[in-house]
Amino acid sequence: MxxxxxxxxxxxxxxxxxxxxxxxxxxxxxxxxxxxxxxxxxxxxxxxxxxxxxxxxxxxxxxxxxxxxxxxxxxxxxxxxxxxxxxxxxxxxxxxxxxxxxxxxxxxxxxxxxxxxxxxxQESRPRSWLLQSSAGFFQEEETRTGRRVSSQVRRAERCVLPAWASDALGFEPESRGVTIDRVRSVDGLVAMYNVNYLPERFADTVLSVKGDESLYERLREEHSVEPAGGRRVLESVPAGDLLANLLGVQPQSPLVFIESVTWDRTMEPFDCYQTWLRTDRMKIDIEVMAAPANAAAAADRIHAAAPVMTVE
The missing domain is CATH 1.10.10.10 (Winged helix-like DNA-binding domain superfamily/Winged helix DNA-binding domain)
Incomplete structure (x- = not known):
């Protein structure tokens, strides 16, 4: 039967x-x-x-x-x-x-x-983020699944890097860098809040990124930076008032928190970010495979990162 x-x-x-x-x-x-x-x-x-x-x-x-x-x-x-x-x-x-x-x-x-x-x-294509991919979220969704990604840039500025970002990028404490905060939507539905920190040498590029552009694509075009690997750490966190407002959920709703560092082909970290994800809008897709041996040293750079940044 x-x-x-x-x-x-x-x-x-x-x-x-x-x-x-x-x-x-x-x-x-x-x-x-x-x-x-x-x-x-x-x-x-x-x-x-x-x-x-x-x-x-x-x-x-x-x-x-x-x-x-x-x-x-x-x-x-x-x-x-x-x-x-x-x-x-x-x-x-x-x-x-x-x-x-x-x-x-x-x-x-x-x-x-x-x-x-x-x-x-309404829809027969999955909304899922292939988390272990070294490509940026924009490329993943636009290329792999054919979805439309848009972003609302809330803040983009030069700054003193927080301790966890300095550690992840291999910098001394209180090093300067550049940050960009975005609320990201997939096919018009708000799915995540994303905060990236990068070395200050990329500031001009980061500060000019528009809502419909890919940050990694701009870095590739202007600095020949190619993402080759990364490390992601996941945990569940409740939504504070600010996150609830940004993502359109009730306060204390469960979100997936992701902390990440991405490195280039020379194993030099060039981007780290923290993301708060609505899993009712975007599922996490993970494929298991053997890690390259030379990734271990770069992966260790995020192990000692500071505790989760709180967004109230």
């Missing part, structure tokens, strides 16, 4: 009770199916594999199942999803659970809900 079920509106009114762990056995050839016909094409719902014993909330499990159908390309942009009632019956969950799952997908920009018309697939 196929791993998916065609949805048909013929569930018996008093169907059998769900197993203790999964709502349906994927190997059960007698699993009930529903058929909901959209104007565009037939909708195929995945097996209702909701783990009843898992600590993961049902709405999150459901949203992951639906998200996989969208990102796999099985559900194309413009396709109308089954009704909330159909989803409740098929997956064996409450209407509240379905609404929470759909709200999460809508927040991620994957679906849109149109009053009086239904819920439609």
């Amino acid at each position: 196929s791993a998916s079920l065609a949805v048909s509106r013929s569930l018996s009114a008093g169907g059998a009770s769900a197993p203790s762990r999964l709502t349906s056995d994927p190997c059960d050839s007698k699993a009930e199916v529903l058929s909901v016909q959209s104007p565009e094409e037939r909708v195929i719902l995945p097996q209702p594999l909701i783990d009843r014993d898992s600590p993961v909330p049902f709405y999150f499990q459901l949203s992951e199942l639906l998200e996989h159908e969208i990102l796999s390309g099985r559900w194309k942009a413009g396709l109308r999803l089954p009704s909330e009632l159909d989803l409740c019956e098929h997956f064996g969950v409450s209407r509240t659970t379905v609404r929470q799952a759909l709200a999460r997908l809508e927040q991620e920009g994957l679906i849109s809900r149109r009053k009086g018309h239904g819920t439609f697939v």
Whole structure:
């Protein structure tokens, strides 16, 4: 039997009770199916594999199942999803659970809900940052995923580097450098707040970067600097009032904090940054591979960095 079920509106009114762990056995050839016909094409719902014993909330499990159908390309942009009632019956969950799952997908920009018309697939391309890539975020999104990146530059100026940035760049304490702060959006949705610190020799370039430009591309063109490696440190932090306002979330909402240093082909660090990321708008994609042996010394430069900078 196929791993998916065609949805048909013929569930018996008093169907059998769900197993203790999964709502349906994927190997059960007698699993009930529903058929909901959209104007565009037939909708195929995945097996209702909701783990009843898992600590993961049902709405999150459901949203992951639906998200996989969208990102796999099985559900194309413009396709109308089954009704909330159909989803409740098929997956064996409450209407509240379905609404929470759909709200999460809508927040991620994957679906849109149109009053009086239904819920439609909005986007089938993943928003994900390939974190271990040495390329800048702008190049990653524009080139790898074809998304539109825009930035609002909040501050760009020469400055005394904070202690963690001096350490990461291999400078003496209180060395001078240049900084640029940006609120960055992907396809018009605010996704992150980014603060970069660079050596002062790049000041003229950094200070002239516009909102729709790539910082790394400008460094490549004007200084022949090519990113060759880097190190990223991640942790979860709550949003203070300023971050909440900048990123459009509630105060104390969880964000992913990323501290990074990037080095060039000579293993000289040329940029370090701190980023606060909305993971409901941008997921983190990590591919595991062997690190080059000569990266160890450069990687150690960020180990002794100061604690996370607080943005209230």
